[in-house]
Amino acid sequence: MDVGDYIQQQARGFFDDLKEWLVIPSISADPGHHHDVRASAEWLAAHLRATGFPEVEIWETGSEDSPGLPAVFACWPAADPQAPTVCVYGHHDVQPAEPLGEWDSPPFEPAERDGQLLARGASDDKGQVMVHSLGIRACLAVAGTAAPPVTIKLLIEGEEESGSPHFADLLRDRAGRLACDVIVVSDTTMWAADVPSMCTGMRGVVAAEITLRGPDTDLHSGSFGGGVPNPLHAMAALLAGLHDKDSRVALPGFYDRVVALTRQERDLLARLPYDEKLWLADAGHSQAAAGEAGFTTLERIWARPTAEINGMWGGHTGPGGKTIVPREAHAKVSFRLVADQEPGEVAAALREYVTASTPPGIDAEVAFEGPGVRPCSSPVTSPAVQAGRRAMERAFGREVLFTGEGGSGPEADLAEVLAAPLVFVAVGLDSDRIHAPNEKVEMDLLLKGAEAAAHLWRELAAVGRAGLAGDDRSPANR
């Protein structure tokens, strides 16, 4: 019996289990549902014990001052002590379900319809976590062994939809237990159901609010206009100067650490069946693509850093005219970062730029939204990614392409703290309506995902610890 047959046999039980889990409204952002997040962790722990994991633990997070929600950890050691260790990341909390009125069926009463399973969390991320319990059972059943070919650790977080506030601390506290040779992340999407793909990286972010202050009160522009600096002028000039004429970010040194796309990566991205008209329609019916000169749209949003003005305000913003020189101007800006940019360096460059761009008579202040998020990358040439690709190709029976993600979760922390390469193996789709009403998952893609997971352990075992360690993220390995 092969992996695919086993999975088809187990499918009914797999979906019944998943639906049982999806009933639990584990909404981490809503304190009224925190007991459900705990119930979700209990359910998963019991399920993993039943699957056969010899070690299953619920890990509390946070501290007395800042209580957190539990993660679930499980470990199934390989028979061979020399086999690589894999750490699988996912999360068991879900987004809020509002607006409830827009759901065709209640968000926590899972419904099957036309090959789709509809429920909050079906795709993001409970369905994709469950892929691994089915995958490991298939792997063992087909091989007829009692232990997997690699040591499999699962770390299933309970606060991802709330910004993972305690996740980095958890990783550092438990780094010993989590030690691994490769990290598998199952919380992203593929290009399309018929275009299987893997994510090659996620952009980081630095966000800040800039305040410029001039006179200590709004001034009448008839009396003073043209004689004193106007903070809104200064802000407009400062913001306009964030980009050069090629729409490149003009902060000094901004691109110094940016890892350039290779010819191979660009070729692979170009093979995706991208339709700019459809993409623009998704982009709020934007009328035209725009961005850094010399790059395609997909390169721009996945593999190139950006600066965006997210908001700005100052002076008179109500109805009618009011001819003033306003006292203050404000802007919120954010930068999307790619490997190997450092959020702290970009923050420092922004601070210097603001200081240098502020004219005499204006005071400037820059306040950052936390320390920022590091970008992470999972290069096509990495041995771990190649193993993942082979597993995916066996499951899907067709070539696997590569995509990227414009934003980040806690993946950069994982790679940083555990010092291991990332592989994104996931079967969600952009059309899954995650974070929106009527979230769904394609049931046959979950089964394909389980098949890929089953193959993945054998592929990673074949690469071996030394082979996986060869991916040291040095330019030579990109």
Next chain:
Amino acid sequence: MDVGDYIQQQARGFFDDLKEWLVIPSISADPGHHHDVRASAEWLAAHLRATGFPEVEIWETGSEDSPGLPAVFACWPAADPQAPTVCVYGHHDVQPAEPLGEWDSPPFEPAERDGQLLARGASDDKGQVMVHSLGIRACLAVAGTAAPPVTIKLLIEGEEESGSPHFADLLRDRAGRLACDVIVVSDTTMWAADVPSMCTGMRGVVAAEITLRGPDTDLHSGSFGGGVPNPLHAMAALLAGLHDKDSRVALPGFYDRVVALTRQERDLLARLPYDEKLWLADAGHSQAAAGEAGFTTLERIWARPTAEINGMWGGHTGPGGKTIVPREAHAKVSFRLVADQEPGEVAAALREYVTASTPPGIDAEVAFEGPGVRPCSSPVTSPAVQAGRRAMERAFGREVLFTGEGGSGPEADLAEVLAAPLVFVAVGLDSDRIHAPNEKVEMDLLLKGAEAAAHLWRELAAVGRAGLAGDDRSPANR
């Protein structure tokens, strides 16, 4: 007996009359006080009849659809039918008195204290209107004649503090009755009590709201940032481009009609005892002056046109970060204009600039706040201004200098519709707290003003109609 002696003799009665008028709260902006504006017009009409004006009329303004508040018209023909005709402009409505708690004595209970008369309207503009009734009586008394040396028309508006919404129509409807050779405006300020001065012009204004639209919804900047045009970027670039590196307004053709300051005008402005530290303190404690390269602060605010951003907003303006590409960006901008700029031409130039500056994928809209206000000028070399200066110098016994005003009232309409040169003869001070609590007027300056007014009619008669007509605002006469 000379003019000064006569005026000193009449001073007590003059101030008692003025105080009677100041009791009437003729607040044009407050519908609850519109009956007081009417009572104020009645009071003034009676006062002018008592002064000796043979023709005194109350002129209703507005229409059934847009009812207005009354102006007062009076005419005292010269004995000599060849004598010039002067039209004196002022207003009898006042600003609201709020915040009432900040007045040391009630705003409509005039109080004399240390040579100052405190009441709403004492300086702006009832005191300055009354200057003319005392001035004309002094002129006649000293000459011993029954008719003035010029035909004197008074036009005292009742809606100036509400933006003079019906004034231009009134001027056009009554242009025949108002026909004149020179317009005297008594509604401005001097540099200081010991630095008598005359205003040489007022800046006009064009105000607009610019809207830039991109996607039809805010987009997640992780998913789309760097791939679609951001309306806030476009707005920042558009606004930054309104000025060049010398802080000159960069709209094409903006300066084409600007009448350059003459060497004489610059020299006269430079003789004002200007203290930049004091000026900056008045300017909301601005830390530095700024503006168009090559001009002094006073030149910049009085005699040079500007572009100001009065407000801007778009995207996320609340607390915390929100990494979006926003759907819209908005800005309110205004331009201060100087002679001979045309509001309509500047509006057209702005519209073209916005169109040319808007990148592909963004829609732009420009909405103007009405047709704008024309600038007006009263050049130092004009025969009417020279006559006014001689009258002022006789009254004050010292050299009279020149200033400007950064903003405008209805003066440009007067000059335009009546096609006559403007002379600004006024004795208000910037320290009079007009539009603020504790408005006051310097009582001795009102008497000096009456003295100047008494001399003015004789000076203008001496110039004669032909002489006044020589000021045709052509470059040769500047």
